[in-house]
Amino acid sequence: MDNSADEMEEDETEWQNSFVDPAAPTPAAAATASGPSITKTHKIILHFDLDCFYAQVEMIRNPALREVPLGIQQKYIIVTCNYVAREQGVTKLMSVTDAKEKCPELVLVKGEDLTHYREMSYKVTELLTSYCPLVERLGFDENFVDITEMVERRLAQTVESHKFSFKGHVYNHISADVQAGDHPRLVLGSEIAAELREAIHSSLGLTGCAGIATNKLLAKLVSGTFKPNQQTTLLPENVSDIMGSLSSLRKVPGVGHQTAKRLQALGIIGVKDLQLFPLNDLVKEFGGPTAQRLKNLALGVDDSPVTCTGAPQSLSDEDSFKKMTSTQEALEKVQQLLSSLVERMHKDGRQPQTFRLTIRRYSATNKWFGRESRQCPIPNHIGLKITSGSSEDAVVQLLPVAMKLFHKMVDGSAAFHLTLINVCFSNLQPRGPAVSGKGSITSFFSQSTSPRKTQTCSSQCQDDSCQSGDSRLMDRHVGTHIQHKSQLAMNSTSSSKATLHGFKWKQSSVVAVEENQKASCSTAGLNTTETNSTKTHLLPPNVDPEVFKLLPEEIQNELLSPAYSDSLSSTSKSSLATDVPHIPKNKSSQPFTDSQNITEVKKAANQLDSSDTATAMNHQGPPGTSAVPEVNITERLSFPRSSDCEFPGNVDPEVFSELPLDVQRELMSEWKQQKPILKVPSSRKQPRSSMSKDRKAAGKSSQANSLFKYFKPT
DNA sequence: CAGGGTAGCT
DNA sequence: AGCTACC
Numbered sequence: 125m126d127n128s129a130d131e132m133e134e135d136e137t138e139w140q141n142s143f144v145d146p147a148a149p150t151p152a153a154a155a156t157a158s159g160p161s162i163t164k165t166h167k168i169i170l171h172f173d174l175d176c177f178y179a180q181v182e183m184i185r186n187p188a189l190r191e192v193p194l195g196i197q198q199k200y201i202i203v204t205c206n207y208v209a210r211e212q213g214v215t216k217l218m219s220v221t222d223a224k225e226k227c228p229e230l231v232l233v234k235g236e237d238l239t240h241y242r243e244m245s246y247k248v249t250e251l252l253t254s255y256c257p258l259v260e261r262l263g264f265d266e267n268f269v270d271i272t273e274m275v276e277r278r279l280a281q282t283v284e285s286h287k288f289s290f291k292g293h294v295y296n297h298i299s300a301d302v303q304a305g306d307h308p309r310l311v312l313g314s315e316i317a318a319e320l321r322e323a324i325h326s327s328l329g330l331t332g333c334a335g336i337a338t339n340k341l342l343a344k345l346v347s348g349t350f351k352p353n354q355q356t357t358l359l360p361e362n363v364s365d366i367m368g369s370l371s372s373l374r375k376v377p378g379v380g381h382q383t384a385k386r387l388q389a390l391g392i393i394g395v396k397d398l399q400l401f402p403l404n405d406l407v408k409e410f411g412g413p414t415a416q417r418l419k420n421l422a423l424g425v426d427d428s429p430v431t432c433t434g435a436p437q438s439l440s441d442e443d444s445f446k447k448m449t450s451t452q453e454a455l456e457k458v459q460q461l462l463s464s465l466v467e468r469m470h471k472d473g474r475q476p477q478t479f480r481l482t483i484r485r486y487s488a489t490n491k492w493f494g495r496e497s498r499q500c501p502i503p504n505h506i507g508l509k510i511t512s513g514s515s516e517d518a519v520v521q522l523l524p525v526a527m528k529l530f531h532k533m534v535d536g537s538a539a540f541h542l543t544l545i546n547v548c549f550s551n552l553q554p555r556g557p558a559v560s561g562k563g564s565i566t567s568f569f570s571q572s573t574s575p576r577k578t579q580t581c582s583s584q585c586q587d588d589s590c591q592s593g594d595s596r597l598m599d600r601h602v603g604t605h606i607q608h609k610s611q612l613a614m615n616s617t618s619s620s621k622a623t624l625h626g627f628k629w630k631q632s633s634v635v636a637v638e639e640n641q642k643a644s645c646s647t648a649g650l651n652t653t654e655t656n657s658t659k660t661h662l663l664p665p666n667v668d669p670e671v672f673k674l675l676p677e678e679i680q681n682e683l684l685s686p687a688y689s690d691s692l693s694s695t696s697k698s699s700l701a702t703d704v705p706h707i708p709k710n711k712s713s714q715p716f717t718d719s720q721n722i723t724e725v726k727k728a729a730n731q732l733d734s735s736d737t738a739t740a741m742n743h744q745g746p747p748g749t750s751a752v753p754e755v756n757i758t759e760r761l762s763f764p765r766s767s768d769c770e771f772p773g774n775v776d777p778e779v780f781s782e783l784p785l786d787v788q789r790e791l792m793s794e795w796k797q798q799k800p801i802l803k804v805p806s807s808r809k810q811p812r813s814s815m816s817k818d819r820k821a822a823g824k825s826s827q828a829n830s831l832f833k834y835f836k837p838t
Numbered sequence: 839c840a841g842g843g844t845a846g847c848t
Numbered sequence: 849a850g851c852t853a854c855c
Contacts, residue, residue, distance in 0.1 A: 177855090198841045217840060238842060263844070263855025380853045433845090442842060482849095493839090497849065546842090 168313040169430060170269040170320070171343035174248065174332035175352045177265035179206040181244050182233045184329050193227050195220075196235035199444065203235060207352055236443075238264075247328055249433070255320060260340075261433040265332075268340050269320070270430035275312045282308070291318040292334075292355035295346050296362045307359055310336060314357045321355065341426035342366070344377055363424040370395045376421050383418070386410070398422035435552075439472065440480075441465040442546035447486065451527075451536045451782060454545065458526045461547045462519045466510055469549050475507045476549030479522065481529040484544035495544070498529040502549075511555055520790045527779045536782075 174180065178196040183189045183206060193209035195202040202223045205214045212227040223230055235241070245264040253259045258270035288304035291314040304311045317334040324330050334355035335347025345366055346358040358366060370376060373395060374384045390409060392398050399422045406415035420426060441461045448454060458481070469476055482497035502525070509518035526547065534540050780788060 173855095201840050203841060219840075236842075242843085261844085261855095264842095266855065377854075382852060437845070440843070444841065480849095493851090495850080499849085544841095 166309060167270060167272045167338055168275045168309050169337055169340050169343040170271055170313065170317050171335040171337075171340065171347040172248075172252070172267045172269070172317075172320070172324075172332055173334070173344075173347050174265040174324075174330055176204045176206055176210075177245070177330075178204050178235050178241050179209075180330055181241050182235075184244075185240065189231065189233070192231045193229055195223055195230050195232050197232045198234075198236050202230075202232075205230075244328065244330070248324060248330065251324060251327060252320060255323070258430045258432060260430045262344075266344075268343065268430045271313060271316050274316060275309045278312045278316075279308060282312075290314045290357055292357065293350050295349060295356050295358045296365050297359070302359070310338075310357050310359065314355065317355050317357075321353075339424075339426040340428055340430065341377060341421060342424055345370075345424075367395050367399075367422065367424045373398060373422075378421050379418070387418075395422050435472070435474070437552065438548055438550035439465060439468055439476075439552075440546055440548035441468070442482075442544060444484070444544040446543065448542040448545070449540060451530070451534070454530060454534070454542065455523070455527060455782065455784075457545050458530070458547060459519065459523055461545065462522050462526065463515070465547050465549065466515045466518045466522070469510050470513050470515055472552070473511065474552040474554050475511045476502055477507065477551035477553055478502060478549070479525060479529075480546075480548040480550065481526050481533075482544075482546040482548070483530075483533055483542050486541040486543045495546075496533050497546075498532045499548075499550075500525065500529060517790075517794065520787050521794060523787060524775055524779050524783060524791065527782065528776050531776075531779060 179189075179194050182194065182196060189206070191208070193206065193212055193214065195205040195209055195214060197203070197220060200220050202214060202216070202218045202220060204216050205223070209223075209227060209230055212230075214223045214227050214230060218226075220232070241264055245261075249259055249261050249267055252267055252269055256269050256271050256274055260268040262268065288308055288311040289300075290302060290304055290311055294302050294314075313336040317336050321332060321334055324332065331353040333347045333351065333353065335343040335345065335349075336355065336357040337343040337346050338358075338360060342358050342363065346356045349356045349366075372384070373379050373387055373392065374381070376395060379387070386409060387393075387398065390401070390405070392401055398419065401419070403415060403419055406419060409415070410418065441464050443457060443461060448457065478499055479502050480497050480499035482495050484495045487494075502522075506518055506521045506525075509515075509521065534542070775791075780791070783791070
């Protein structure tokens, strides 16, 4: 076993000749390579592709479905179907009507709720990860695994007399004609692939295909060559065969619609065209890196590493529909999407820092494509509601935030027609023990916490400990996997919902609630959220709103930026100190610095019609059409009347007013509870009663009043 | 493209 | 924030 290095050298020449790998070799098996100048990079990559994944999951849930033609339906299309249905001509992404026509017996199961698929998907990835740490997900049903190290270890243990033979198919070779001895690593790769497929089948009941090759591109391409439940190895000598077999450029992973079109414009139609196309000309159209990459892909060359996917970087929920034309419908849809998303987020355990709302508008031309989104930071107090499991509270507080974003894109006073709404949490921060020894599990997610770039997990483990301990033991044979299987079995039966797609990096169980964040939450909460132009009432006191409106947006944004208002507020504060003695010295008052008369809010909420509230009611009109000039808003925002009825600064009154009444009520009580941390001066000179009537006086608000404009509405 | 997700680059 | 890509 000591001579493994020698064997590798020989092997190296073989694969190295097979294609040009222009990129600098990765450190790969450098540790075991003995050649002085040649760094060995003979990677062995597996690609797993589960058979008709959604259909399999449904057939596991209801075994009776195994014997009937089954289609998984999302809206009006069959996203996938089992092989019984395929025999009758049903295909993926076929419309329901076409499918029923082909196969009247087709049994349909709704597949819009991805929960079960997602859970099963993560179990597969988790299982693979337990054997080999370098696993990259591609969608819900595919995984890449870099097994280079595992292969090298097995090779080192392989006895001289070992008889090499491939498991499964070998691309373009008939069965047993291959001199397997020439490709020991790929043989071992095929054995490992077979074991992993068997593990997936025995512990999860899923079948799938695998491709074994020397890079991701090739592994993926070859995995599909024998379709259900089989595996195929691609030898380096057959790379050009498989690339040449592709019917169009679009079949090359990495070449999408747009790229294909641009290539076509250059007269590049097939893979061979691209292989032969002068790189220089390609560079002119695509730029250096992309041009080289495209050419490489056409040649079957792909040096991209298998990157550990880890836990998802965002969670989203969406729904599409034929038409949505009122903000009422939108609000209800957003609420329902939020409910499930918040639940999922809670189970994940991490705390989202960013919320995004995206829409798709209908238009006769260009009906598809064209999504618009707006995002904003999530105030910490809401984030904590999510992680702590106060889901309803979280939804209630997120709803106005979402609607605010909605109205940044959709003018509620004009006609609109939406066909999709999506809600998304991102910038997911691990919560956990404040101090994490870098020792174990916690270090796993501490990496993702900081910068954000999942480590590339360069193929050869930099951290040998992670591999050696576990992998070596479970490396050898299926028998050693039994332990894992039972673990997984227990896992799947006992954990049901709580564990969900729990990786070790999931870390959700560790709940170290950091109460001290309250202080910092306030600072984080505010200023960040605003970039819109219509908020002249947010302006620093020394800026004329009329002038402001005329400024370029960049400048406007700068004026509104935290940095600017910070510096400004400190000066203002000192100058205002006498005027408004109760203003706190820090800006921590933010989330709740804005204030509003509670009776006004209540009245607006209830759409009362008393003359007293008539003016306030104007704000409920369609945004932008309000007959009430912004002074009114400013005015209201500038005069907190009563200490027990603060209106949080990040809430847009107009949005608030369109929320369901019960949500308004809930929000109000929330805010009251939060009130203790509000640092807004509670005692104004003016008794609140005068406020509602005397708008003009308020409108002429002094500098002191203007200060409140920092505590931005909307 | 459909559909309900994802991720990375710009 | 949008585009492109992947499933």
